[in-house]
Amino acid sequence: MQLKDQYVMQTVDIAVNIENVTKEFKQWQRGSDIKDIVTNLLKPKTKTVKALNDVSLKINKGEFVAYAGANGAGKSTTIKILSGIMHPSYGKVSVLGLNPKVSRIELMKRIGVVFGQRTELWWDHPISASFDWKRVAWNIDKDQFKKRLDKLIELLDLSAILDTFARELSLGQRMRADLALMLLHNPDVIFLDEPTLGLDVLAKRHMIDYLKKINQEDGVTIVVTSHDMDDLEEMAQRIILLSNGQIAFDGSFDSLREHTGNLCRIKIYTNNGHKHNLKTAKLIKSEKGFSEYQFDSQKNSIPSVLNELSNIDSIHDIEIYKAPIEQVIAELYTSWK
Amino acid sequence: MVANMKRIFALYGISAKLDLLWFLRDTKNCVLNIMADLVSSLSTILAMFLLSQRFDSIGGMSSDHILFMLGFACLLDGLNLMFFTMNNVGYISRIIGRGQLDHKLIQPNPIWMQLLTDGFIPFSGSSTFLCGIGLIAFSSIKLNLNLNILDIGFLIFYLICSVIIIFSFSYIFSCIAFYAPVAGEEVSTAAVGLLDNLKGFPLGGIPYQLQIIFTTILPIGMTAWYPANLLLGNKLNFTNYLLIIVTLSLLLIATILFRKGLKHYATKGSIRYADRGHRR
Amino acid sequence: MLTYIKTISLSATKAFDGGLLYIFGNYFLKLVQLFVFLLIWNSLHNQGVDLGIFTIEQLFLYSILASILSEQLNIVTPATTAFWEGSIISRYLKPLPVLVQLSAETVGSWIPKTVFFSIPVLLISIRYFNLSKYLASHGIMFLLSLSLSISLGFAFDYIFAAFVIRLRNAHYTAYSIRVALVTFLSGAVIPFDFMPYSLAKVLEVLPFGSLASAPLLILTGNGNVASIISLQVFWNIVLWPMAVTLFSKSQERMVSYGG
Numbered sequence: 001m002q003l004k005d006q007y008v009m010q011t012v013d014i015a016v017n018i019e020n021v022t023k024e025f026k027q028w029q030r031g032s033d034i035k036d037i038v039t040n041l042l043k044p045k046t047k048t049v050k051a052l053n054d055v056s057l058k059i060n061k062g063e064f065v066a067y068a069g070a071n072g073a074g075k076s077t078t079i080k081i082l083s084g085i086m087h088p089s090y091g092k093v094s095v096l097g098l099n100p101k102v103s104r105i106e107l108m109k110r111i112g113v114v115f116g117q118r119t120e121l122w123w124d125h126p127i128s129a130s131f132d133w134k135r136v137a138w139n140i141d142k143d144q145f146k147k148r149l150d151k152l153i154e155l156l157d158l159s160a161i162l163d164t165f166a167r168e169l170s171l172g173q174r175m176r177a178d179l180a181l182m183l184l185h186n187p188d189v190i191f192l193d194e195p196t197l198g199l200d201v202l203a204k205r206h207m208i209d210y211l212k213k214i215n216q217e218d219g220v221t222i223v224v225t226s227h228d229m230d231d232l233e234e235m236a237q238r239i240i241l242l243s244n245g246q247i248a249f250d251g252s253f254d255s256l257r258e259h260t261g262n263l264c265r266i267k268i269y270t271n272n273g274h275k276h277n278l279k280t281a282k283l284i285k286s287e288k289g290f291s292e293y294q295f296d297s298q299k300n301s302i303p304s305v306l307n308e309l310s311n312i313d314s315i316h317d318i319e320i321y322k323a324p325i326e327q328v329i330a331e332l333y334t335s336w337k
Numbered sequence: 338m339v340a341n342m343k344r345i346f347a348l349y350g351i352s353a354k355l356d357l358l359w360f361l362r363d364t365k366n367c368v369l370n371i372m373a374d375l376v377s378s379l380s381t382i383l384a385m386f387l388l389s390q391r392f393d394s395i396g397g398m399s400s401d402h403i404l405f406m407l408g409f410a411c412l413l414d415g416l417n418l419m420f421f422t423m424n425n426v427g428y429i430s431r432i433i434g435r436g437q438l439d440h441k442l443i444q445p446n447p448i449w450m451q452l453l454t455d456g457f458i459p460f461s462g463s464s465t466f467l468c469g470i471g472l473i474a475f476s477s478i479k480l481n482l483n484l485n486i487l488d489i490g491f492l493i494f495y496l497i498c499s500v501i502i503i504f505s506f507s508y509i510f511s512c513i514a515f516y517a518p519v520a521g522e523e524v525s526t527a528a529v530g531l532l533d534n535l536k537g538f539p540l541g542g543i544p545y546q547l548q549i550i551f552t553t554i555l556p557i558g559m560t561a562w563y564p565a566n567l568l569l570g571n572k573l574n575f576t577n578y579l580l581i582i583v584t585l586s587l588l589l590i591a592t593i594l595f596r597k598g599l600k601h602y603a604t605k606g607s608i609r610y611a612d613r614g615h616r617r
Numbered sequence: 618m619l620t621y622i623k624t625i626s627l628s629a630t631k632a633f634d635g636g637l638l639y640i641f642g643n644y645f646l647k648l649v650q651l652f653v654f655l656l657i658w659n660s661l662h663n664q665g666v667d668l669g670i671f672t673i674e675q676l677f678l679y680s681i682l683a684s685i686l687s688e689q690l691n692i693v694t695p696a697t698t699a700f701w702e703g704s705i706i707s708r709y710l711k712p713l714p715v716l717v718q719l720s721a722e723t724v725g726s727w728i729p730k731t732v733f734f735s736i737p738v739l740l741i742s743i744r745y746f747n748l749s750k751y752l753a754s755h756g757i758m759f760l761l762s763l764s765l766s767i768s769l770g771f772a773f774d775y776i777f778a779a780f781v782i783r784l785r786n787a788h789y790t791a792y793s794i795r796v797a798l799v800t801f802l803s804g805a806v807i808p809f810d811f812m813p814y815s816l817a818k819v820l821e822v823l824p825f826g827s828l829a830s831a832p833l834l835i836l837t838g839n840g841n842v843a844s845i846i847s848l849q850v851f852w853n854i855v856l857w858p859m860a861v862t863l864f865s866k867s868q869e870r871m872v873s874y875g876g
Contacts (some may be wrong), residue, residue, distance in 0.1 A: 108445035542660025
């Protein structure tokens with residue numbers, strides 16, 4: 001794809017290194033008629049899908065990277081390859097200098113993985129039992145474990161649910177508990193696959209705040225995938241956009257906006273509630289009392305838009321802001337189709 | 338080696354702790370589970386027991402010999418239950434077919450170690466084992482068998498071999514799930530079910546060629562009939578080392594196939610994920 | 618009607634996902650199980666023991682038909698699992714009766730085994746075990762009894778599912794007890810004639826006996842057809858209203874439990 005803004009490496013310590021990785025899958029293609037049963041059995045049709053197509057990227061230690069893309073872009077596949085669950089069809093992968101294929105056990109002691117739709121908690125036990133299990137399974141020193149656990153309980157507000165069975169937790173509580181479980185062994189790198197899925201505003205807030213804290217204070221490298229662009233923009237400094245298995249963009253959110261035209265929005269509040277069409281901006285919404293417009297600030301500068309608006313007498317208030325990143329991405333996805 | 342043993346005991350320890358906690362916290366559910374396990378195990382041997390009472394002798398074994406064999410079968414069931422039933426460890430095709438292998442791959446322990454220890458439920462899973470001890474003791478008294486330390490040692494050794502045979506047999510078939518997760522999800526149920534449902538059958542009366550098949554390729558006879566006859570001192574038309582040979586062979590085949598399947602899984606991944614049965 | 622046929626076909630094709638080789642594994646094991654059973658009966662026959670009301674040929678057929686028809690003689694619908702998983706809710710969102718949907722899905726799930734196991738074994742039985750002779754003389758009554766048995770099986774499963782919803786976490790436990798007990802108590806594994814007299818008489822009149830023992834005895838020509846059929850009709854009349862009532866009374870708990 002066309003948009004590539006190469007992120008400049010400031011430090012030399014690489015946490016994640018993916019070199020020319022391709023991952024192919026064969027998908028069964030089946031007809032749904034009864035007569036297709038015989039064909040499906042004796043001569044099944046397959047289609048080869050490239051989930052990742054010659055992907056190369058480097059992530060430094062201490063970075064917080066958003067890894068985004070439309071459904072089916074290859075995000076989860078990348079996370080699985082990095083955590084050693086899957087191996088690439090071609091190319092090389094290293095995490096903290098280790099090859100996930102060869103050094104899986106050693107790597108698991110140093111990284112943490114959370115899949116948003118899956119839990120590692122023991123369903124029929126209180127979460128404290130799951131934490132105890134983790135201590136033994138990961139062979140964590142007792143004193144270090146206690147210190148770490150106390151800190152996590154405080155930061156993730158788990159004290160009220162420590163003795164609650166995992167099956168009785170709400171989704172937000174469960175995600176916080178899963179996050180704590182993952183962090184107990186103090187990983188250097190964390191992979192989070194859709195961790196905010198289904199969380200309410202408060203739960204999301206907790207999670208984002210905590211992730212930012214451990215990234216800034218402890219230097220934990222974090223790679224997070226999500227569809228929630230606003231959350232990603234708040235958490236991460238760098239965004240890697242995947243499209244059809246290839247990296248379509250790699251850079252900061254600001255440069256992403258620049259690449260996609262620096263979309264801005266302006267909302268005007270009028271006394272008479274009338275709709276006004278502008279030459280310098282496109283009307284996107286108009287309801288009683290206000291109208292919202294969108295414009296590309298590279299083509300039509302803010303002063304030029306304001307100049308046109310100054311002809312409208314009934315305006316009593318104005319808001320100007322950058323277009324939500326979600327929309328920027330959506331327009332990108334549309335352009336790639 | 339020592340480090341591995343320490344890890345294994347530590348993992349057994351935490352599994353036992355979790356089992357005890359569950360037993361104490363949710364006792365009603367736990368008791369129901371114990372009853373279910375007992376009913377399930379006894380129902381597979383009850384049929385043969387009733388037949389042996391009806392016909393006095395089956396396949397060259399008297400009804401008391403058959404009771405001893407059924408006691409061995411019950412003990413075997415109990416051991417399997419205590420070590421390999423929880424978390425579907427002995428029914429690995431369910432884990433593979435449901436895409437749950439990822440949970441094992443993100444732990445810093447070898448897969449073999451996890452499979453050896455994840456299913457350990459010494460408290461809630463002990464009912465059938467204790468029942469088996471009772472049956473063996475009762476039938477030994479009826480047969481006037483004076484079991485000494487050496488006999489008990491052989492009993493334990495044969496039990497371990499039989500457990501490995503069932504485990505390996507299940508894993509050999511479970512490897513199908515690597516290549517066909519949907520169709521193969523429950524294949525281990527069928528494989529273990531075959532050995533489970535037929536373990537109490539005395540094979541003495543069937544043609545010799547079939548006895549060979551049912552003690553080697555399809556080791557039904559190796560689960561209870563053959564080892565029980567060895568313990569009872571009954572002469573069979575096989576070498577006394579057949580149990581060990583079959584145990585090691587099946588274990589080797591299972592290891593090779595499972596490793597191959599794991600490589601395939603790492604290459605292809607799993608398109609399915611169902612959390613049914615995961616840590617429940 | 619087409620809706621149900623579509624449901625049946627979707628349920629049937631689920632197992633074909635993996636191709637022929639992978640289905641073969643499952644049914645091969647069932648075949649071995651059946652074969653061993655036949656060997657045991659043969660071994661007993663060679664010992665010269667008294668097989669009671671059965672000839673050796675009838676005993677073979679009893680076990681063969683019990684194996685071929687195992688899914689029909691001990692019906693397990695998706696109801697129990699659906700309550701546990703919470704997926705029962707999706708059935709309530711369709712403009713079709715829930716019980717009929719579950720029944721259609723169950724019938725669909727029978728098709729793979731019928732194609733890959735039951736029909737081949739049936740053909741072998743006709744060739745080598747004289748099955749056609751028994752079908753000729755008792756086939757119609759056998760089919761009637763089998764229909765009643767299937768109907769009873771569905772009723773029984775729905776009663777069980779309605780009961781299990783109240784157990785919450787113990788559903789799987791109850792399910793495994795049920796499978797173990799019903800298989801034994803229905804006479805599918807060991808004919809009642811081989812059990813102690815008093816136990817056999819009790820089991821014959823219980824509803825379990827009408828599930829498997831009844832049609833199998835009729836086919837092998839060893840049962841009083843009139844009394845067997847009457848008993849099956851009786852249990853159907855008693856259990857179906859119970860099934861429908863219990864199921865609708867338990868609805869609220871079912872949907873809530875699904876989350």
